[in-house]
Amino acid sequence: MRVLVTAGPTRERIDTVRYISNRSSGRMGYALASVAAGWGHDVTLISGSVSLEAVPGTRMIYVETAAEMLGEVLGAVTDADVVVMCAAVSDYRPVTEFPGKLKKTDRRLILELERTEDILGRLGRHERRYSLVGFAAETENVLDNARAKLKSKNLDWIVANNVGIPGRGFDSEENAVTMISRKGEMHEFGLQSKSSLAVKILSTVFAGLGDGDR
Numbered sequence: 001m002r003v004l005v006t007a008g009p010t011r012e013r014i015d016t017v018r019y020i021s022n023r024s025s026g027r028m029g030y031a032l033a034s035v036a037a038g039w040g041h042d043v044t045l046i047s048g049s050v051s052l053e054a055v056p057g058t059r060m061i062y063v064e065t066a067a068e069m070l071g072e073v074l075g076a077v078t079d080a081d082v083v084v085m086c087a088a089v090s091d092y093r094p095v096t097e098f099p100g101k102l103k104k105t106d107r108r109l110i111l112e113l114e115r116t117e118d119i120l121g122r123l124g125r126h127e128r129r130y131s132l133v134g135f136a137a138e139t140e141n142v143l144d145n146a147r148a149k150l151k152s153k154n155l156d157w158i159v160a161n162n163v164g165i166p167g168r169g170f171d172s173e174e175n176a177v178t179m180i181s182r183k184g185e186m187h188e189f190g191l192q193s194k195s196s197l198a199v200k201i202l203s204t205v206f207a208g209l210g211d212g213d214r
């Protein structure tokens with residue numbers, strides 16, 4: 001199988017030394033790539049800026065911004081069998097990048113932001129032969145919001161996680177998730193290491209490939 005995984009945060013530049021980003025560590029995506037490669041699959045890992053070692057046995061592509069991630073995903077997706085969009089892509093970027101380092105003044109500074117493209121949403125709108133898996137990072141109404149994303153982005157699976165609880169999810173070693181399929185199947189995986197979750201998430205996705213999930 002050809003598996004494409006995205007991981008980590010994107011960074012959207014404000015000036016030469018500052019950016020907008022989020023707390024994603026990339027661990028979940030790296031764990032997914034590592035498990036898939038360990039099972040002998042052909043894995044491409046598109047990664048935002050993280051402080052993790054490259055995953056052996058995978059094709060690593062590093063990106064900084066949401067726009068760069070979009071470009072690399074579109075390039076790699078054509079021959080994929082499974083796409084897992086685990087990256088925490090910034091929804092907004094500054095309209096302009098200030099040249100050099102922005103100097104402070106005594107006045108307020110207003111940053112104007114514009115939307116980035118929804119990479120997963122774009123993949124979901126395309127005619128495709130691969131299975132498409134998204135993540136939903138939520139702090140409230142976790143399952144309802146995840147189901148809404150599953151539908152609006154036209155996914156095969158969504159992996160819902162509550163990122164509002166300290167010690168799990170963003171920037172943690174562990175997480176607990178609920179997977180929901182387009183057919184309404186639901187699997188709950190309680191608090192455990194991200195490597196262990198990666199095995200369960202990928203097993204569930206691969207098990208669905210055979211039974212006409214798409």
Ligand code: CTP
Pocket residue numbers: 066085086087088089090091116117118119120121133134135136137138149
């Ligand atoms: N995603 C994406 N491109 C974006 C934003 C998100 O591909 N510009 C993907 C993420 O990788 C994830 C899924 O969409 O797989 C859901 O991301 P999430 O941050 O939970 O939700 P959003 O779609 O950004 O919606 P909201 O911020 O309103 O919750």
